[in-house]
Amino acid sequence: MTEDRSVLSRTARLPDRTWTYGNGPDQVVEVYAALPASAPGIVLIHGGYWRPEYDRMHLRPMASALADAGWTTYLIEYRREPGRPSAATDDVQAAAASCANEHGDQGVFLVGHSAGGHLALHAASEGLPKVTAVIALAPVADLEAALAENLDAGAAREFLGDYPHEAACPVTRPTPGIPVTILHGDADDLVPIDLSRTYAHAHPGTRLIELPGVGHFALIDPQSSVWPTVLESARNAAP
Numbered sequence: 001m002t003e004d005r006s007v008l009s010r011t012a013r014l015p016d017r018t019w020t021y022g023n024g025p026d027q028v029v030e031v032y033a034a035l036p037a038s039a040p041g042i043v044l045i046h047g048g049y050w051r052p053e054y055d056r057m058h059l060r061p062m063a064s065a066l067a068d069a070g071w072t073t074y075l076i077e078y079r080r081e082p083g084r085p086s087a088a089t090d091d092v093q094a095a096a097a098s099c100a101n102e103h104g105d106q107g108v109f110l111v112g113h114s115a116g117g118h119l120a121l122h123a124a125s126e127g128l129p130k131v132t133a134v135i136a137l138a139p140v141a142d143l144e145a146a147l148a149e150n151l152d153a154g155a156a157r158e159f160l161g162d163y164p165h166e167a168a169c170p171v172t173r174p175t176p177g178i179p180v181t182i183l184h185g186d187a188d189d190l191v192p193i194d195l196s197r198t199y200a201h202a203h204p205g206t207r208l209i210e211l212p213g214v215g216h217f218a219l220i221d222p223q224s225s226v227w228p229t230v231l232e233s234a235r236n237a238a239p
Helices: 056-068 085-103 115-124 143-148 155-160 194-202 227-237
Strands: 017-020 028-032 041-045 073-076 108-113 131-137 180-185 207-211
Touching (some): 028 056, 028 085, 041 085, 041 115, 056 073, 073 085, 085 108, 085 115, 085 155, 115 131, 131 227, 143 194, 180 194, 207 227
Parallel strands (some): 041 073, 180 207
Antiparallel strands (some): 017 028, 028 073
């Protein structure tokens, strides 16, 4: 199918505020406030196959829409350094902890798309305090398959370098102790749905929602027909 990529370049409102969780230029959080902030917050993790040229800007429409729907949303950036996967995984964990502390007793849940879905699932396996659930949208959940299928012209190999894929792969990492929901379209040509099926088989408590005829970018597009399903999953993730 032909993917609608218009969300990637769509303008959106600027964040209400920004803070840093480290000293690097990529260690920043953009906050889209929802008032009153009585619900859990959302830590939003962008994709782009971990490549440096893809940053958080394309998720601003989604962050804004989630805030409008009632969740204070923390759109995080993280280091994307080919051959050094720990830069991304460490940053996501540090950013999530910073956001959880900022948000208070309500806690936060993680929402990640594509490579951001991989990072959300990876972080969930670490058992982070005050992180209550994970929603992974078309995640690159199986690095072994991503390598074998040479997805996005070798993106997983660029990301991992010499690092063993088993140590970074959500399929082979410990099962998260919090609820995990995956939404994945069966018409996704960028990240095949079989990667999510493999994850769900390895971690039987996972809730996998397969979306007929849905591609890769519809899941992050507030104007798409599947957006209400994304919102419903977020409501179900809140304790």
